[in-house]
Amino acid sequence: xPDARVQSAIAHWAPRFVSNGVPLTDFEEVTAGVERWEDxxxxxxxxxxxxxELGRRSLADGYRLSAGEHLTRAAVCYHFSKFxxxxxxxxxxxAHRKAVECRNLALPLLxxxxxxxxxxxxGKQLYGNLRKPRGVAxxxxxxxxxxxxxxxxxxxxxxxxxxxxxxxxxxxxxxGQGEGEYDFAIRGDYEVAINAVLDYVGSRGDxxxxxxxxxxxxxxxxxxxxxxxFEKRVKACIVLSGPFEWVEYFDKLPELTRNTFQVRSRSxxxxxxxxxxxxxxxxxxxxxxxxxxFIVAGxxxxxxxxxxxxxxxxxxxxxxxxxxxxxxxxxxxNRVYRYRSQxxxxxxxxxxxxxx
Amino acid sequence: xxxxxxxxxxxxVEAAISHWAPRFVANGVPLTDFQEVTAGCDRWEDxxxxxxxxxxxxxxLGEQALKDGFKLSAGEHYTRAALCYHFGKFLFVNDxxxxxxAHRKAVECRNKALPLLxxxxxxxxxxxxGKHLYGILRKPRGAAxxxxxxxxxxxxxxxxxxxxxxxxxLKRxxxxxxxxxxGQGEAEYDFAICPEYEKxxxxxxxxxxxxxxxDSGRVGxxxxxxxxxxxxxxxxFDKRIKAxxxxxxxxxxxxxxxxxxxxxxxxxxVRSKSASLEEAGKVALRxxxxxxxxxxxxxxYIVAGxxxxxxxxxxxxxxxxxxxxxxxxxxxxxxxxxVNNLWYCYRxxxxxxxxxxxxxxxx
Numbered sequence: 001x002p003d004a005r006v007q008s009a010i011a012h013w014a015p016r017f018v019s020n021g022v023p024l025t026d027f028e029e030v031t032a033g034v035e036r037w038e039d040x041x042x043x044x045x046x047x048x049x050x051x052x053e054l055g056r057r058s059l060a061d062g063y064r065l066s067a068g069e070h071l072t073r074a075a076v077c078y079h080f081s082k083f084x085x086x087x088x089x090x091x092x093x094x095a096h097r098k099a100v101e102c103r104n105l106a107l108p109l110l111x112x113x114x115x116x117x118x119x120x121x122x123g124k125q126l127y128g129n130l131r132k133p134r135g136v137a138x139x140x141x142x143x144x145x146x147x148x149x150x151x152x153x154x155x156x157x158x159x160x161x162x163x164x165x166x167x168x169x170x171x172x173x174x175x176g177q178g179e180g181e182y183d184f185a186i187r188g189d190y191e192v193a194i195n196a197v198l199d200y201v202g203s204r205g206d207x208x209x210x211x212x213x214x215x216x217x218x219x220x221x222x223x224x225x226x227x228x229x230f231e232k233r234v235k236a237c238i239v240l241s242g243p244f245e246w247v248e249y250f251d252k253l254p255e256l257t258r259n260t261f262q263v264r265s266r267s268x269x270x271x272x273x274x275x276x277x278x279x280x281x282x283x284x285x286x287x288x289x290x291x292x293x294f295i296v297a298g299x300x301x302x303x304x305x306x307x308x309x310x311x312x313x314x315x316x317x318x319x320x321x322x323x324x325x326x327x328x329x330x331x332x333x334n335r336v337y338r339y340r341s342q343x344x345x346x347x348x349x350x351x352x353x354x355x356x
Numbered sequence: 357x358x359x360x361x362x363x364x365x366x367x368x369v370e371a372a373i374s375h376w377a378p379r380f381v382a383n384g385v386p387l388t389d390f391q392e393v394t395a396g397c398d399r400w401e402d403x404x405x406x407x408x409x410x411x412x413x414x415x416x417l418g419e420q421a422l423k424d425g426f427k428l429s430a431g432e433h434y435t436r437a438a439l440c441y442h443f444g445k446f447l448f449v450n451d452x453x454x455x456x457x458a459h460r461k462a463v464e465c466r467n468k469a470l471p472l473l474x475x476x477x478x479x480x481x482x483x484x485x486g487k488h489l490y491g492i493l494r495k496p497r498g499a500a501x502x503x504x505x506x507x508x509x510x511x512x513x514x515x516x517x518x519x520x521x522x523x524x525x526l527k528r529x530x531x532x533x534x535x536x537x538x539g540q541g542e543a544e545y546d547f548a549i550c551p552e553y554e555k556x557x558x559x560x561x562x563x564x565x566x567x568x569x570x571d572s573g574r575v576g577x578x579x580x581x582x583x584x585x586x587x588x589x590x591x592x593f594d595k596r597i598k599a600x601x602x603x604x605x606x607x608x609x610x611x612x613x614x615x616x617x618x619x620x621x622x623x624x625x626v627r628s629k630s631a632s633l634e635e636a637g638k639v640a641l642r643x644x645x646x647x648x649x650x651x652x653x654x655x656x657y658i659v660a661g662x663x664x665x666x667x668x669x670x671x672x673x674x675x676x677x678x679x680x681x682x683x684x685x686x687x688x689x690x691x692x693x694x695v696n697n698l699w700y701c702y703r704x705x706x707x708x709x710x711x712x713x714x715x716x717x718x719x
Binding site: 014015018019023024025051054058061062063064065066069070073111164165334335336337338341342344345355356 | 377378381382386387388414417421424425426427428429432433436474527528697698699700701704705707708718719
């Protein structure tokens with residue numbers, strides 16, 4: 001009988017893993033082979049290594065497209081090995097390094113290719129992956145905000161949806177996220193990070209900075225509207241299952257999620273983590289959101305109550321699309337066909353892209 | 357994934373769940389659809405209706421997207437709808453009326469999707485024995501006269517299931533022509549299973565030669581499951597075929613159906629238009645590459661899984677041993693039938709190989 005944390009992982013995450021690119025059999029076999037949470041990271045790394053090897057072989061044979069796909073799969077598996085594995089920092093870091101390395105190897109091989117970018121931030125840098133749709137001179141761009149445990153290496157499928165519709169994607173690891181978690185703690189005033197990213201977008205001659213959208217998943221579904229409340233350069237915003245007032249149900253979160261928040265917010269105690277959580281709030285600022293919002297929430301969400309989406313919808317000042325799914329779980333990963341293409345089509349319209 | 361806990365299910369439904377999750381999902385059925393639809397289906401008799409109901413959801417999403425002017429999304433929703441309708445009826449020979457109705461919907465949805473896809477597809481009619489076989493032709497963007505891969509279905513697969521496979525070839529600069537041959541998909545009503553598959557394959561390649569937008573000097577053939585027999589069988593006879601990919605196909609069938617899942621046996625009986633199992637056994641005996649495979653001189657890439665419960669990997673070894681041309685034999689450790697559980701061990705690899713055989717630049 002697997003331990004409770006492994007059981008919770010299996011119960012919560014199959015749809016997310018698979019809809020973001022983990023082969024179903026990988027999910028079944030790897031999770032079936034893990035009895036103790038302590039073995040989670042190692043087991044996924046072993047599976048990731050299989051994909052990495054396939055990728056490196058394809059690359060050696062000159063098959064770039066295949067290599068890019070294998071290496072992306074490797075990165076996703078390495079990523080999920082460590083995404084909430086804060087119990088062993090050294091193991092987490094090693095797996096993280098591999099995830100970044102594999103996705104970086106994949107970037108130039110993808111169609112369309114990606115480019116690793118460094119975004120100046122507080123005397124250091126945040127890292128992002130920039131991809132541009134083929135055949136568009138100066139495309140609009142979507143800035144993609146990660147959550148508590150997602151990172152830019154998990155985003156291939158989501159990027160593809162926007163790229164296919166003529167929108168560039170800039171996925172980045174912000175404070176407390178992915179590569180940004182070692183130098184920077186989680187911060188509630190995420191508009192500061194977004195300000196740096198939008199300055200960076202403005203510095204690029206190959207992107208249309210006047211047509212910038214924002215997208216955020218899970219905790220990123222808080223970060224994105226938070227930034228939109230402050231940053232008028234944001235023309236439209238997609239919110240996926242984000243909190244409105246994180247602290248209100250912080251104590252009810254799954255243990256792994258709370259532990260991860262404590263570590264990534266650099267809190268020494270659960271009590272301190274709780275105080276940090278209180279800084280993640282839209283309560284007094286949501287009214288300043290004037291750009292159009294597309295809000296997705298699953299009414300079966302066991303992590304972030306769907307009503308948080310309604311609170312945001314009610315408080316925002318601009319136009320709102322409410323995409324509240326009766327049968328959706330957290331991020332509606334079990335119902336991706338009810339919002340992924342729909343929100344991308346909506347964003348394309350907001351950013352004045354000809355419909356495809 | 358335990359979807360059966362606490363319920364007693366009909367053995368055919370249990371077999372379906374245990375055999376097919378990886379295939380359904382790898383070919384485009386959302387995981388949650390598979391889990392929910394199969395969990396809600398206790399008797400095999402309800403299978404087709406349950407999948408058709410789920411398909412209708414995707415169909416409605418497609419209609420909505422099309423109405424809103426979002427063609428790309430509409431094409432994807434319709435393709436998903438077609439796939440769910442397809443799997444509703446793929447082995448549902450126990451109720452031919454229900455099967456036909458779901459089949460009509462599968463074809464209708466995929467046809468609606470075709471012009472919306474990237475790259476788009478075109479429905480083509482291929483003259484065959486005074487009637488027609490139907491196919492889906494897709495061409496890679498930006499290629500003037502691309503090479504083409506003719507795709508052969510199996511006992512229960514049809515051209516509506518092929519989007520994922522097609523895309524892998526298309527991305528590598530190859531056109532795809534997936535078609536329903538005798539006993540398959542739209543052709544199963546007019547034509548019985550034809551073990552001498554070189555006949556329909558000849559008609560298809562004749563058709564390819566009439567198309568000025570395809571390079572008929574560079575034709576490959578590909579076959580999945582039972583089609584993994586049809587494709588090499590055709591390659592043994594038709595020298596216009598320049599390369600062949602065979603996935604988990606039989607080498608020599610016996611007249612006995614013992615040990616095979618009951619639904620597959622029935623599908624074979626019905627689609628071979630046999631009145632009895634004995635009669636079906638005679639058709640099965642004609643399924644043979646023995647003494648024929650030696651005439652395969654084009655390069656061949658053979659895939660098999662060591663855990664295949666339908667076609668043992670030995671069939672692949674026998675085929676590999678007999679062919680006369682260059683051969684890649686990929687027996688995937690732990691692979692199930694068509695290695696759908698470990699699709700990343702062959703789908704891209706075979707597409708890269710085929711592109712190389714047909715002279716498409718490496719990508």
